[in-house]
Amino acid sequence: MFNILSIGLFVTIIMNVKAYPSIFSGESVENEVPSYDFPFVSRSQWSARQPNQTLPLKTPVPYVVIHHSYIPAACHTRETCCKAMRSMQNFHMDGHQWWDIGYHFGVSSDGTVYEGRGWSTLGAHALHFNSVSIGICLIGDWRVSLPPADQIKATKSLIAAGVELGYISPQYKLVGHRQVRATECPGDALYENIKTWTHYSAFPSSVKDLIHVKELPESFREELIRNRTKSESLPLA
Ligand SMILES: [Zn+2]
Numbered sequence: 117m118f119n120i121l122s123i124g125l126f127v128t129i130i131m132n133v134k135a136y137p138s139i140f141s142g143e144s145v146e147n148e149v150p151s152y153d154f155p156f157v158s159r160s161q162w163s164a165r166q167p168n169q170t171l172p173l174k175t176p177v178p179y180v181v182i183h184h185s186y187i188p189a190a191c192h193t194r195e196t197c198c199k200a201m202r203s204m205q206n207f208h209m210d211g212h213q214w215w216d217i218g219y220h221f222g223v224s225s226d227g228t229v230y231e232g233r234g235w236s237t238l239g240a241h242a243l244h245f246n247s248v249s250i251g252i253c254l255i256g257d258w259r260v261s262l263p264p265a266d267q268i269k270a271t272k273s274l275i276a277a278g279v280e281l282g283y284i285s286p287q288y289k290l291v292g293h294r295q296v297r298a299t300e301c302p303g304d305a306l307y308e309n310i311k312t313w314t315h316y317s318a319f320p321s322s323v324k325d326l327i328h329v330k331e332l333p334e335s336f337r338e339e340l341i342r343n344r345t346k347s348e349s350l351p352l353a
Pocket residue numbers: 182183184241293299301302352353
C-alpha cells in the first residue's frame with residue numbers, strides 16, 4: 117500500500133513539474149505565484165485593496181502598452197514602491213472610480229515587478245485599448261530622463277514571461293500609451309527608448325489610427341468614427 121501511494125505521489129509530482137513551463141522553478145508547485153527571473157511583489161505583499169469588481173481579459177493579448185506613472189515619482193525600495201502602488205490604486209479607485217489600480221503591473225527602478233491587476237484581468241490603463249492589451253507602468257516621471265537599466269530590463273523580462281506563460285501573443289506589438297490616446301505618457305525619454313525594443317510597432321501612431329486596428333471590435337470602431345471629432349484632454353499618465 118505504501119509503495120503504491122509513493123509511486124502515485126512520484127508520478128503526480130513529475131506530471132506537475134512537466135506541466136509547468138520552464139519559467140517555473142518546479143520547486144514550489146503548490147504556490148500560485150510563478151517563480152520569475154526578477155523580484156516579484158504580489159498584491160497581498162504591497163497590501164492592495166480588494167477590487168470592487170473584475171472582468172476577465174481575453175488572452176493571449178496582441179498588444180503591450182507601456183506607461184509611466186508621472187506621479188508618484190521613481191521608487192527604489194520595497195517600502196517606497198509598495199507605497200507608490202497603494203497611492204496609484206487609491207487614486208484610480210477613489211479619484212477615477214475605477215474598480216482597481218488600472219495597470220496590470222508596475223515596475224520599479226530597482227528592477228522589481230509589482231502585481232497590479234495581473235495577467236488575466238481586464239485593465240483600465242488605455243482608453244479604447246484595454247480589451248486587447250496588457251498595461252505596464254514604469255513607476256516614475258520619464259519625460260526627460262530614462263528609467264535605470266534595471267527597470268527596463270525587468271520590464272522586458274516581464275513581457276517575455278507573459279509570452280512564455282501564454283498571456284501575451286508571441287507576435288505581440290509593443291506601443292506607448294500616446295499611440296492609442298492623446299497623452300504625453302510614457303514620457304518623451306522613455307518613448308524614444310521603447311522604439312528600440314523588439315516588437316515595438318509604429319502602428320497605431322495615434323488615436324486616429326484606432327479605427328484601423330483589426331483586433332478592436334467592429335462596433336467599437338464604428339463608435340470611434342462617430343466620436344472622432346470629440347476632443348480629448350491631455351492626461352499625463
Ligand atoms: Zn499611460
